[in-house]
Amino acid sequence: MSAKRYIEDKDFGRITLALRRGMRNITVRVKPEGLQVTVPPYTKIERVLQVISQHREDLLEQYSRVAAKPVDFDFRIEAECFRLSLEPSRLKCFTVRQTDSGEMKIYCPHDTDFSLKEVQKLVRGAILRALKKSAAEILPPLVSEWAGRYGLAYRKVRITGARSRWGSCTAAKTISLSCYLMLVPSHLMDYVILHELAHTKEMNHGPRFWELLDAMTEGHAHQLRNELRGFHTSF
Numbered sequence: 001m002s003a004k005r006y007i008e009d010k011d012f013g014r015i016t017l018a019l020r021r022g023m024r025n026i027t028v029r030v031k032p033e034g035l036q037v038t039v040p041p042y043t044k045i046e047r048v049l050q051v052i053s054q055h056r057e058d059l060l061e062q063y064s065r066v067a068a069k070p071v072d073f074d075f076r077i078e079a080e081c082f083r084l085s086l087e088p089s090r091l092k093c094f095t096v097r098q099t100d101s102g103e104m105k106i107y108c109p110h111d112t113d114f115s116l117k118e119v120q121k122l123v124r125g126a127i128l129r130a131l132k133k134s135a136a137e138i139l140p141p142l143v144s145e146w147a148g149r150y151g152l153a154y155r156k157v158r159i160t161g162a163r164s165r166w167g168s169c170t171a172a173k174t175i176s177l178s179c180y181l182m183l184v185p186s187h188l189m190d191y192v193i194l195h196e197l198a199h200t201k202e203m204n205h206g207p208r209f210w211e212l213l214d215a216m217t218e219g220h221a222h223q224l225r226n227e228l229r230g231f232h233t234s235f
Contacts, residue, residue, distance in 0.1 A: 007045075009034070011060055017048060026051050030062040032232060033163065066232045071123050072114040081189065082134055082182035084127065088112070094126040096133065104130040128161055128179070135159045135179035143175060143193050150216055152197045163233045166192045169199035180233040188231070191217060191224040 007015040014034035023040040026048060030036075037048055052059065077084040082104070089095070089107035097105050106126045113119055140157040147154055154169075158176040168176045175196045181189050194216045202209035213221040 007049075011056070012063060015048075015052070017045070019043075028052065028055065028059065030059055030066055031164070032066050032068050035059065035063075036164070068124075070114060071120060071127070073108070077127075077183070079183045080185050081138065082131065084130055086123070094122055096126050096130045098133070104134060106130065131179040131182050132159055132161065135177065135182050139177050139181065139189075139193070142190070143177075143197070146190065146193050146216075147197055150194075150197065152200050154197065154200050166228065167196045169196040169203075171203060173200045175200075178233075183233065184228065184231050188224065188228050191221075191228065195221075195225075 004016065004018050007017065009015050012034045016034065016036050018036070018038050019041055020038050021041060023038060025040070026043065027038045028035055028051065029038075035052065037052070039048060071086070073086050073088060075086055083102070084104040084106065086106045086108055088110035090110065091107050092109055094109075095107045097107065099105055106123065108123065112123075114123070136159050139159065143154065143157050146152075153173065154175050155173040156175070158174060160176050160178055161180075162176075162178040163180060166178050166181060170176075175193075177192065177196070181192055184192075195213060198209055198213045198216065202212055210221055217224060
């Protein structure tokens with residue numbers, strides 16, 4: 001099996017298979033975009049499909065809770081740090097604008113047919129643009145504030161559209177943050193920022209890293225990490 005490959009599935013849409021050295025067992029995670037399966041080297045696809053078949057009912061139940069729902073004029077996002085809604089307009093294309101109150105609005109042609117796959121793709125693209133715009137305004141100043149508070153230095157902040165990774169930090173101290181952080185509570189947003197800032201001093205996840213992160217989160221680093229795992233990026 002190659003490092004990564006994809007299998008189309010009638011229930012989950014897509015199954016992503018990723019090989020990871022050092023693993024002993026097959027792990028399956030349910031994502032809004034389908035199943036993410038991580039396997040040890042030399043695992044046969046037949047074995048992967050067998051594992052999925054054995055647990056398909058439970059996996060489908062989980063998937064129904066996180067799978068993306070169709071977007072229409074009733075769609076809203078009411079997160080602590082991000083609000084968005086759709087409105088019909090006379091415009092001929094999907095347009096993203098921010099209101100005076102800070103809410104993001106997506107203005108859609110009044111005759112939009114939301115049942116079309118291409119329309120769903122367009123409107124979700126508009127939602128992603130809105131998330132990135134808000135994230136670019138809110139996240140970099142937060143990084144600067146937390147870095148100043150703890151005397152940590154970084155090079156720059158990048159905003160990404162990553163769904164599977166909340167953030168990362170390079171050896172050159174460039175911090176990348178997913179725009180989907182706009183959907184989580186503010187204390188978890190702060191946790192991810194502090195996590196990446198901690199990597200500017202400790203690039204691994206060894207004991208010294210967690211000691212540093214605990215010092216910045218009043219001893220709650222592992223608790224916050226576990227809480228963050230309960231959030232999904234579906235909309």
